[in-house]
Amino acid sequence: MSLLLRRFPGADLPWTRLGRGPTPVRELDGFWLKDESVFGDGGWGGNKVRKLEWILPDVRRRKRGTLLTVGGIGTHWGLAAALYGREEGLRVVLGLVDQPVDDHVREQTRRLDASGAVVHRFRSVARLRAAAPFLLTRYADGLRTPAYLPAGGSSPVGTLGYVETALEIAEQVRSGLLPEPATVVTAVGSGGTAAGLTLGLRMAGLRSRVLGVVVNDSFRLDAVTVARLADDTASLLRTRGALVDVRVGPDDLDADHAWLGATYGASTPESEAALAWAAEQGLHLEPVYTAKALAAVRARSAAGPVLFLQTHGPRPQSRS
Ligand SMILES: Cc1ncc(COP(=O)(O)O)c(C=O)c1O
Numbered sequence: 192m193s194l195l196l197r198r199f200p201g202a203d204l205p206w207t208r209l210g211r212g213p214t215p216v217r218e219l220d221g222f223w224l225k226d227e228s229v230f231g232d233g234g235w236g237g238n239k240v241r242k243l244e245w246i247l248p249d250v251r252r253r254k255r256g257t258l259l260t261v262g263g264i265g266t267h268w269g270l271a272a273a274l275y276g277r278e279e280g281l282r283v284v285l286g287l288v289d290q291p292v293d294d295h296v297r298e299q300t301r302r303l304d305a306s307g308a309v310v311h312r313f314r315s316v317a318r319l320r321a322a323a324p325f326l327l328t329r330y331a332d333g334l335r336t337p338a339y340l341p342a343g344g345s346s347p348v349g350t351l352g353y354v355e356t357a358l359e360i361a362e363q364v365r366s367g368l369l370p371e372p373a374t375v376v377t378a379v380g381s382g383g384t385a386a387g388l389t390l391g392l393r394m395a396g397l398r399s400r401v402l403g404v405v406v407n408d409s410f411r412l413d414a415v416t417v418a419r420l421a422d423d424t425a426s427l428l429r430t431r432g433a434l435v436d437v438r439v440g441p442d443d444l445d446a447d448h449a450w451l452g453a454t455y456g457a458s459t460p461e462s463e464a465a466l467a468w469a470a471e472q473g474l475h476l477e478p479v480y481t482a483k484a485l486a487a488v489r490a491r492s493a494a495g496p497v498l499f500l501q502t503h504g505p506r507p508q509s510r511s
Pocket residue numbers: 238267268343345378379380381382383384385480481502503504505
């Protein structure tokens with residue numbers, strides 16, 4: 192049962208279980224780890240699947256048969272939406288923007304083409320934006336336009352997945368599995384993970400503060416934008432009958448751009464060192480998100496326990 196729904200049993204918040212929580216926590220060399228790698232099937236981990244647990248039933252609630260979402264031509268989010276959406280009987284339309292091609296992106300593009308989703312490719316974000324009205328009209332079912340989801344699934348509904356994760360952390364603290372973290376560290380790629388954690392930790396009454404390690408420079412991501420998403424999610428909860436009296440502002444979290452390096456996806460000496468160190472501990476991180484977040488964790492000398500959310504980069508197998 193979802194912890195969020197247990198808290199607000201009367202709320203109009205459809206949810207479906209796609210993953211396996213609560214994910215385990217353990218102590219590792221000076222910090223705590225919450226290991227999301229075991230959440231979804233087929234190597235998906237938590238990052239996309241936790242959002243889809245709320246997004247897919249909400250698309251149905253809105254009586255939409257088509258989901259439209261966007262990303263780069265190597266998007267993991269788009270692939271997860273395509274595969275899990277297909278299992279729910281939804282048509283999935285992807286607007287994909289060109290990005291530098293390497294072997295990984297080539298393989299992802301192949302998986303996206305084989306996913307059953309309708310794929311439209313664009314040379315730039317500007318061209319995709321210009322084509323959005325066409326896509327919404329072209330894939331309307333009668334008068335119903337497709338349910339649109341932003342990159343990374345970071346809508347207020349998708350963000351509920353990480354409100355849930357924060358409530359899970361609070362339960363684990365209460366049952367003595369870890370101390371109350373002073374800081375919870377996560378990578379920030381589109382903002383939903385950090386936003387949901389910030390809101391959920393406040394709702395649970397924990398004093399833990401989120402540190403979002405920003406790894407994406409393709410759009411504005413900072414404490415203001417993440418807090419706005421968290422606050423929009425709190426408003427969504429109120430609209431749907433969950434009596435949340437929390438408001439979130441930019442002072443409620445920290446966003447750190449120091450670990451990005453040259454750009455999204457470019458490795459840094461610190462992220463490479465973090466990746467190698469993690470491998471020695473038996474932890475399989477990926478270079479784009481979690482290695483940079485772990486680099487930030489390892490450099491911290493802050494007072495109080497630190498919890499690192501190993502959001503886990505997907506290596507899809509079974510749903511491909
Ligand atoms: C492994 C991993 N961690 C963290 C993130 C960041 O999450 P968000 O997009 O919600 O900021 C992503 C997003 O793509 C991811 O793939």
